[in-house]
Amino acid sequence: MLDFYNIDSQLSEDERAVRASVRQFVDERVRPIIGQCYVDGRFPREIIPEMAELGVFGANLPEEYGCAGLNNVSYGLINQELERGDSGVRSFASVQSSLAMYPIYAFGSEEQKQKYLPRMAKGEVIGCFGLTEPDYGSNPSGMITMAKQQADGTWLLNGAKMWITNGSTANIAVVWAKTNGDKEDKSIRGFVVHTDSKGFKAKDQKGKLSLRASDTSELVFQDVELAADAILPKSGGLKSPLMCLTQARYGISWGAIGAAMACFEEALEYSKNRVMFDRPIGGFQIQQERLANMLTEIVKAQLVSLHLGRLKDAGTYTPQQVSLAKRNNVSMATDIAREARRLLGANGILAEYASMRHMENLESVYTYEGTHDVHSLILGQAVTGLNAFK
Ligand code: FAD
Numbered sequence: 001m002l003d004f005y006n007i008d009s010q011l012s013e014d015e016r017a018v019r020a021s022v023r024q025f026v027d028e029r030v031r032p033i034i035g036q037c038y039v040d041g042r043f044p045r046e047i048i049p050e051m052a053e054l055g056v057f058g059a060n061l062p063e064e065y066g067c068a069g070l071n072n073v074s075y076g077l078i079n080q081e082l083e084r085g086d087s088g089v090r091s092f093a094s095v096q097s098s099l100a101m102y103p104i105y106a107f108g109s110e111e112q113k114q115k116y117l118p119r120m121a122k123g124e125v126i127g128c129f130g131l132t133e134p135d136y137g138s139n140p141s142g143m144i145t146m147a148k149q150q151a152d153g154t155w156l157l158n159g160a161k162m163w164i165t166n167g168s169t170a171n172i173a174v175v176w177a178k179t180n181g182d183k184e185d186k187s188i189r190g191f192v193v194h195t196d197s198k199g200f201k202a203k204d205q206k207g208k209l210s211l212r213a214s215d216t217s218e219l220v221f222q223d224v225e226l227a228a229d230a231i232l233p234k235s236g237g238l239k240s241p242l243m244c245l246t247q248a249r250y251g252i253s254w255g256a257i258g259a260a261m262a263c264f265e266e267a268l269e270y271s272k273n274r275v276m277f278d279r280p281i282g283g284f285q286i287q288q289e290r291l292a293n294m295l296t297e298i299v300k301a302q303l304v305s306l307h308l309g310r311l312k313d314a315g316t317y318t319p320q321q322v323s324l325a326k327r328n329n330v331s332m333a334t335d336i337a338r339e340a341r342r343l344l345g346a347n348g349i350l351a352e353y354a355s356m357r358h359m360e361n362l363e364s365v366y367t368y369e370g371t372h373d374v375h376s377l378i379l380g381q382a383v384t385g386l387n388a389f390k
Helices: 013-040 045-054 072-085 087-107 110-121 239-273 285-314 319-343 345-349 355-367 372-384
Strands: 127-130 146-149 155-165 172-178 188-194 200-204 216-226
Touching (some): 013 045, 013 355, 045 087, 072 087, 087 355, 146 172, 155 172, 172 239, 319 345
Antiparallel strands (some): 146 155
8 A cells, every 4th residue: 555655654553554454445335345335336234334443433432322433544544535535425424424414513402412413424324515506606605595594493494405415315415594684694594404304306417427326305395394303503604514514525535545545556566567568668758757756646645634733633724724635635536547547558448447537526626615716715815914805
């Protein structure tokens, strides 16, 4: 396994053990089937119980809610290993952990936490996260989905969400909606919506050429009646969903390294075995430069994410630091996947090799959880003090 800078020496025994168990699962249960799942456009739901058994759902949330209570570096390593398999598998776990369980943990009542988190950790209840709307992607503060409180305290939900990972698999959706009709972002609140509620529809997004081994759906809410206690009481304003995104983006920064490692290892192996002009193509300078560039970028990304994880564990990281890691690592992985695919020649376009699948997947990862451009603006604002969004 790629560890050119002996970064393992900086990991604890527990962190290495967590990584080893998820790595073994991905090697044995994900990699053998995922190419065909991708071609078929199918998320392999059969692996959900095994992922739960491994403790990957809500892995960095406390044990009192049935979660593994791991540190954030371990959580990162889990994401890295899952995405070595496929970005769709990592997305499933990220959404369940950071975008569905985390908001319930951070903004939910004690009853909500007890009711949902232990069952979500076991994979018995699957969640999704509805923020993006057809007309509001990078600018979710403009959302038009509305939850109106009725005289008896219950809520009536109307609107639509777009591009929702796990949307048609989920039992519950954490939906972000405006509650008082004005444009003030303060009115944005989170709701736990059961997907079997009357008026709730999830429609599969057809025709995807990326993240094909992942469910992506449009959610439509038509007069969906919600109990008074469906609201996440401690949520308030756009900062609440953004806090969830910071958790998920942190995990993605690690996940992208896993995809890049998978592509590098595939390219390296291929370069040593593919003979052209009477020698392995890995013996030619152009391919060696390609591999040297990939290696260098992966090592840099590994160091960024490990340090970020240590900052997060110390409670001193900032969302802007997460933006830097997400932006850099996903962009790096996208480039590496393309380079690996090229090194593989014609074989590189086949689903039995992983590089082109990773390359296509990473285009989604580049776009979701804040596009690359949006993270540029966040970093630009951090260093200049000037807000380019307004
Ligand atoms: P737009 O916001 O329309 O952006 C289009 C282009 O304009 C981009 O290149 C963007 O960078 C650029 N742009 C936008 N604003 C600016 C600016 N101010 N300055 C410069 N350039 C700008 N959302 C969820 O809520 N839940 C999910 O589970 C989820 N899963 C997803 C899964 C997949 C496979 C995909 C592809 C998306 C998912 N999303 C999800 C949605 C994702 O978060 C949005 O696609 C993303 O925020 C971008 O929004 P948009 O697609 O509407 O692009």
